Amino acid sequence: MKTHLLIAASLLCLVAGAQPPDTSDVEAVRRMVTMSEVVIRSDLNVPRFLQRIRNDSSYHKAFKNLHILGYTAENYIELFDKKGRSDASLRSTTVQHRDADCRTMEVVKEQVTGDFYDSNRDYNYYTAQLYDAFFFTHGSVCGETNIVAGTEHDVRGKRGLEKNKEQLKMLFFNPGRKIPGIPFIGNKLDVFDEEVAKYYNYAIDTSSSINGIPCYVFRIERRSDLTRSERGDIVFDNITTWFNQKTMEIVGRVYDMSYDAGVYDFDVHMKVEMMKVGSYVVPYTLSYRGNWHLMFKGRERGVFNATLHDFKIP
Numbered sequence: 001m002k003t004h005l006l007i008a009a010s011l012l013c014l015v016a017g018a019q020p021p022d023t024s025d026v027e028a029v030r031r032m033v034t035m036s037e038v039v040i041r042s043d044l045n046v047p048r049f050l051q052r053i054r055n056d057s058s059y060h061k062a063f064k065n066l067h068i069l070g071y072t073a074e075n076y077i078e079l080f081d082k083k084g085r086s087d088a089s090l091r092s093t094t095v096q097h098r099d100a101d102c103r104t105m106e107v108v109k110e111q112v113t114g115d116f117y118d119s120n121r122d123y124n125y126y127t128a129q130l131y132d133a134f135f136f137t138h139g140s141v142c143g144e145t146n147i148v149a150g151t152e153h154d155v156r157g158k159r160g161l162e163k164n165k166e167q168l169k170m171l172f173f174n175p176g177r178k179i180p181g182i183p184f185i186g187n188k189l190d191v192f193d194e195e196v197a198k199y200y201n202y203a204i205d206t207s208s209s210i211n212g213i214p215c216y217v218f219r220i221e222r223r224s225d226l227t228r229s230e231r232g233d234i235v236f237d238n239i240t241t242w243f244n245q246k247t248m249e250i251v252g253r254v255y256d257m258s259y260d261a262g263v264y265d266f267d268v269h270m271k272v273e274m275m276k277v278g279s280y281v282v283p284y285t286l287s288y289r290g291n292w293h294l295m296f297k298g299r300e301r302g303v304f305n306a307t308l309h310d311f312k313i314p
Contacts, residue, residue, distance in 0.1 A: 032197060036205040039216070044204065053218060053241070054192060057148045058249040058281065064146040065280045070098045070312030072108075075135065077304040079114075079125050088114030088125065096137065098314055103144070105137035127290070127302045135306060146280075184261040188235045191220050199223055199234050207242060210251050211275060215242040235259045249281055250274065266292035277311040284308045 033046055073096070078089040092110040096103055115124050123129045190196050203219045220239040222231075235257050242252040251274045258267040268290040275284045286306040293299040 032200075033202040033204060035203070038206045039204050042206075044216070046204070049204065049216075049218075052248060053243075056250060058247075059253070061146065061148050062250070062274055062281045062283055064148060065282050066096075066308075067103065067141075067144040068098060068146050068314060069096075069277070069280065069282065070103075070314075071096050071282075071308050072310040073135065074307040074309075075131075075304075076306075077116075077128055077131055077302065079116075079127065079300065079302045082299070082301070086114065088112075088116035090116050090128065094136065098312065101144075102140045102142035103137060104140050125300060125302065127300060127304070131304055184263075185235060185259065188233055188259075191234075191236055191239065196234060199226055199230055206245070210242050210273070213251055214245045215251060216245055217242055232260075251281075263295045264293060266290065268292070278313045280311075280313070282308065282311065 033050070035044070035046070073094045075090065075092045075094060079087045081087050090110065090112050093108040095106045095108055097106060116128065118124055123132065187193060188196065191200060199222065201219075201221050201223055203221075205217045205219070207215045207217045209215060218241045220236065222234060222237045226234075236255070237258055238254065238256040240254045241250055243249065244251050253272050255270040256268070259265065268288070270289075271285075271287045272283050273285045274281050276282075284307065286304075288302075288304045290303075291299070291301045
């Protein structure tokens with residue numbers, strides 16, 4: 001059970017695949033979308049915009065690009081007790097080297113506090129374990145590409161951490177899609193499902209800019225007038241996505257999720273920002289703040305920040 005909660009409580013992933021869109025669901029959401037006057041005057045094709053959002057692959061592509069580039073990462077993970085005092089932390093600088101068809105990671109420096117590791121240098125915290133699984137490389141990884149087309153994800157036949165990673169990919173890159181294997185949540189993740197969509201407000205607006213890029217902003221926000229029972233029928237509180245107005249590539253996304261299933265609960269905030277390196281769009285900042293609890297396991301409160309820089313183009 002403990003690993004199921006982490007599916008909904010971590011910003012940890014590198015690849016994902018799109019699924020065929022459901023036109024009827026998109027049409028149901030379209031009827032509920034509010035638009036600013038600026039967007040209305042722009043004659044934005046809303047059904048096509050929503051369809052593109054649901055079937056987007058640019059986010060996936062940006063993370064796949066990390067497999068073929070060299071870069072330096074500043075890693076920060078910290079866990080807290082119930083009074084907000086630090087229990088354990090990791091600060092490190094790592095460098096990914098790309099040589100021919102392989103990538104390796106060098107730990108340039110590392111500072112650890114508290115019981116971050118046990119005596120065998122294994123992690124004492126699941127947040128750290130999953131962070132490692134997605135952002136740290138052990139040994140040499142070869143044969144990867146940044147090709148998105150044809151990538152699919154399936155949890156069948158997978159167990160433990162490998163299954164969790166697959167579910168996390170689906171959650172992170174296709175928020176709102178149904179994800180098998182997460183107990184008690186079922187279809188509550190599907191923000192495009194007509195039965196779930198009635199609990200949200202949808203809005204399209206323009207923003208000033210992100211890193212100098214004019215953007216459309218698409219917000220999916222939980223309605224403020226929901227009853228306690230209705231609140232129990234959804235998981236996402238907010239998904240805000242910034243799209244480059246010219247290319248429609250995602251340049252930023254924020255997630256807020258919370259849920260109480262009795263045997264587990266979580267309250268999580270996640271954010272990613274993108275930048276362009278040569279012809280590649282890549283994530284350069286990733287942040288997570290979460291508070292979750294599982295039956296038979298203590299509550300885990302943690303944050304992490306990853307900042308990527310000094311990219312090397314092959």
